[in-house]
Amino acid sequence: MRDENCIFCKIANGEIPSATVYEDEKFRVILDLGPATKGHALILPKEHFDDVCQLNEVYAGGVLPLAAKIGRAMKQGLGCDGFNLVQNNGEAAGQTVRHFHMHVIPRYAGGPKGIAAWEPGSADSKELEELADKIRTNI
């Protein structure tokens, strides 16, 4: 299903032009307008899903192999040394467009740094076990 008010639905289905690097019947992969690094791409499903929790199994099964395909092509074509897969769910996690998308961010030796990185915190084993239990009992 598509959402008539969703910009990524329009881009994914070709109603709004984009710098497209790949397209098949389920996905369009475009370059991000505000790139973290040169060649930063977004994988967009052509159907609307708000986030990963809504994604159906067909799309979920397609997105990771496609991300690997795009990452490989980036290493070949852009000469990047690695890439990050980033996928934000919910405003608190930095999701600004409510249409599932996966970022494929080329990484180059020498920078820029600070992408998909965090300062490691700390946790003792009691806290880890309590947190694990809160998640485990809701799966």
Ligand code: AMP
């Ligand atoms: P997120 O913060 O995970 O929701 O990512 C949204 C991304 O979409 C950001 O990196 C934006 O730069 C990018 N973006 C927003 N609008 C467009 C657009 N029209 N074309 C390409 N990228 C876009």
Ligand code: ZN
């Ligand atoms: Zn949409």
